[in-house]
Amino acid sequence: MSETNLVNKAKYLSIKDFLDQHQAVLVAVSKTKTKEAILQLYELGHRIFGENRAKELQEKAQELPQDIKWHMIGHLQSNKVKYIAPYVSMIHSVDQVKLIKEINKRAQQNDKIINILLQIHIAEEETKHGFDQDEIMDLLIGKKYQYPHTNIVGVMGMATFTDDLNQIRKEFSVLKSIFDKLKQSIFQEKEDFKFISMGMSGDYTIAIEEGSNMVRIGSLIFGEREY
Numbered sequence: 001m002s003e004t005n006l007v008n009k010a011k012y013l014s015i016k017d018f019l020d021q022h023q024a025v026l027v028a029v030s031k032t033k034t035k036e037a038i039l040q041l042y043e044l045g046h047r048i049f050g051e052n053r054a055k056e057l058q059e060k061a062q063e064l065p066q067d068i069k070w071h072m073i074g075h076l077q078s079n080k081v082k083y084i085a086p087y088v089s090m091i092h093s094v095d096q097v098k099l100i101k102e103i104n105k106r107a108q109q110n111d112k113i114i115n116i117l118l119q120i121h122i123a124e125e126e127t128k129h130g131f132d133q134d135e136i137m138d139l140l141i142g143k144k145y146q147y148p149h150t151n152i153v154g155v156m157g158m159a160t161f162t163d164d165l166n167q168i169r170k171e172f173s174v175l176k177s178i179f180d181k182l183k184q185s186i187f188q189e190k191e192d193f194k195f196i197s198m199g200m201s202g203d204y205t206i207a208i209e210e211g212s213n214m215v216r217i218g219s220l221i222f223g224e225r226e227y
């Protein structure tokens with residue numbers, strides 16, 4: 001009996017191969033997709049999955065294999081952190097000090113340290129979330145950063161929603177340069193500050209060219225989402 005293909009296996013393998021060559025991590029974005037679809041990719045050996053809703057991540061994590069690494073990639077409200085704290089291995093969308101405080105608190109309650117990426121505002125659109133450079137410096141300089149149950153392992157950004165590939169490229173290069181600046185100053189000694197999460201289905205090759213080492217890909221692997 002053959003089961004329905006919920007994963008584009010050939011596409012996954014070619015993306016994985018490309019990313020391996022560039023030493024970049026693939027976060028398979030499984031939001032809105034079923035547990036069966038996730039399991040099909042799991043059976044190909046994949047372990048890192050991204051979700052953008054707290055409740056959905058919680059529910060999937062409770063029912064799927066324990067060795068899956070769950071990444072929260074979407075905008076996260078402070079009052080939802082408690083749902084994901086026991087399960088999440090990395091939060092990409094950390095865009096406010098208030099959210100860091102809450103992640104720290106919930107991680108402590110769960111006796112763990114949660115890896116976070118600082119989301120940086122690189123898009124033209126005002127509606128996109130993220131810190132700007134000054135806010136990051138303000139947060140990190142001196143002894144201000146006292147959230148020991150969070151571990152900052154890199155930065156994340158989302159480009160403007162546009163067909164203009166040059167603009168997307170420019171925004172990615174801004175994120176890379178902010179990462180480099182942080183790496184050369186505040187995080188010089190911190191080896192695990194190393195991830196630049198940028199690139200999705202439509203722009204991941206540009207992102208890699210601009211220095212990404214973590215991409216978040218959904219529709220190319222699982223097909224278009226239906227809401």
Ligand SMILES: *Cc1c(COP(=O)(O)O)cnc(C)c1O
Binds near residue numbers: 029074158200219
């Ligand atoms: C949905 C989503 C993605 C993946 O989008 P695709 O275009 O399906 O690859 C990546 N990052 C974030 C933050 C998302 O919400």
